Amino acid sequence: MASLESIINAPEPSTNNPETTSPDADSNPNKRRKIGHRTVAADASLNHLHWTSQSEQQIYSTNLLRTLRHVLRRNPSPSTTASKPRQVRYAADRVLAAAAKGRTRWSRAILSSPPPFNNRRMLHKKAPAARKKVTGLRSMRNGMEKKKLPAVERKTRVLSRLVPGCRKLSFPNLLEEATDYISALEMQVRAMTALAELLAGGGSPSGLAGESLS
Amino acid sequence: MSSRRSRQTSGSSNISDDQIKDLVSKLQQLLPEIRHTRTDKVSSAKVLQETCNYIRSLHREVDDLSERLSELLATTDTAQAALIRNLLLQ
Numbered sequence: 165m166a167s168l169e170s171i172i173n174a175p176e177p178s179t180n181n182p183e184t185t186s187p188d189a190d191s192n193p194n195k196r197r198k199i200g201h202r203t204v205a206a207d208a209s210l211n212h213l214h215w216t217s218q219s220e221q222q223i224y225s226t227n228l229l230r231t232l233r234h235v236l237r238r239n240p241s242p243s244t245t246a247s248k249p250r251q252v253r254y255a256a257d258r259v260l261a262a263a264a265k266g267r268t269r270w271s272r273a274i275l276s277s278p279p280p281f282n283n284r285r286m287l288h289k290k291a292p293a294a295r296k297k298v299t300g301l302r303s304m305r306n307g308m309e310k311k312k313l314p315a316v317e318r319k320t321r322v323l324s325r326l327v328p329g330c331r332k333l334s335f336p337n338l339l340e341e342a343t344d345y346i347s348a349l350e351m352q353v354r355a356m357t358a359l360a361e362l363l364a365g366g367g368s369p370s371g372l373a374g375e376s377l378s
Numbered sequence: 379m380s381s382r383r384s385r386q387t388s389g390s391s392n393i394s395d396d397q398i399k400d401l402v403s404k405l406q407q408l409l410p411e412i413r414h415t416r417t418d419k420v421s422s423a424k425v426l427q428e429t430c431n432y433i434r435s436l437h438r439e440v441d442d443l444s445e446r447l448s449e450l451l452a453t454t455d456t457a458q459a460a461l462i463r464n465l466l467l468q
Contacts, residue, residue, distance in 0.1 A: 226466050236451050248448035253441060319426035326433045336393050339401040342429055346408050349436040356443040362462055363450040 215347035220263065225355045228259045246280035254280050260352050269337075270345045273329020398422075405429055 214220055235255050236248065245251065257274050264271035313321075323338060324330045327345050330338050402425050403417045409428045412420050 222466060226463065229463060229466065232447065232451055236448070248452070249441065249445040252444035252448045252451075256440065256444060256447075315423040316426060319423055319430060322430050323426055323433075326430055326437075334393070336398055336401055339398070339405055342433070343401070343405050343408060346405075346429070346433060346436070349433065349440065350408075353436060353439050353443065356440065356447060360443060360446045360450060362465070363447070 212344040212347040215344075215351040221351055221355050221358075224259060224263050224351065225359055227262070228256055228355065229359065231255045231259050244282055246282050250280045256352060256356060260348055264344075264348065268341060268344050269330060269333065270328045270341050271348075277328070408432075 232252060232255055235251055246254070261271035261274035266272060320335060320338065323342060324333060327338070327342050330341050333341065399417075402422050406412055406415075406417060406420060406425050406428075409425070409432055411428050411432075412424065
């Protein structure tokens with residue numbers, strides 16, 4: 165179980181889980197492929213269904229509320245810290261990733277990404293520019309043809325950018341990660357919606373309690 | 379895990395088409411748009427497209443909820459929060 169501090173503070177790769185890949189292991193392509201295959205295990209199919217359980221959602225809501233109250237209570241200097249909604253989003257994602265208990269790549273990627281920063285970052289702007297240059301060369305090599313990758317490959321690329329930490333994953337692993345990620349996101353939406361309803365004046369707190377009883 | 383290894387007989391690709399088809403259909407079950415369509419009628423490209431769209435819409439929802447929550451939590455005081463926590467733990 166991830167502690168509150170580990171979720172809020174500067175990220176460090178989780179060391180408790182034996183299946184977790186450290187940044188060093190990731191740099192070695194052979195090791196990465198092996199571990200990637202290992203994570204596509206039979207019980208991964210059970211994993212994505214556990215996001216639908218009521219207890220999982222309640223645990224998430226509790227942890228989320230605790231984390232958010234802690235995060236928002238601090239009075240950060242507005243110049244260096246990101247806006248409140250972005251902080252909330254960041255905390256919500258990290259609590260969600262922690263709930264995955266290190267079993268999926270997207271959760272590990274979220275937990276090892278840095279907190280949002282208010283300053284306009286150059287890194288963000290450099291990456292798309294670099295990518296543009298590469299594709300320009302590629303199209304020139306093909307005789308100035310329009311870049312026409314097969315549809316599936318194009319969409320796979322887009323998908324790999326949407327799921328955190330999955331840019332260089334093989335196709336089946338990417339699908340596994342996406343499946344789990346979607347289930348987790350759905351739970352996140354359900355939990356945050358319920359929390360917002362609850363806080364917005366307690367319309368029917370029995371609604372939430374009733375859910376837990378049934 | 380050993381059964382998976384024994385399936386990887388071909389040298390070029392270690393992944394069978396059936397496996398991919400299985401994963402794609404599992405993904406399709408999650409998508410609200412094409413959940414109930416028969417799997418042989420839906421192409422992989424369509425499933426991937428819908429997946430991307432769905433993930434993007436989920437991200438948007440989470441962003442909106444984050445904004446709502448950031449406003450709501452600013453106004454809630456500690457007593458109320460303790461009450462909420464008790465309700466959540468029930």
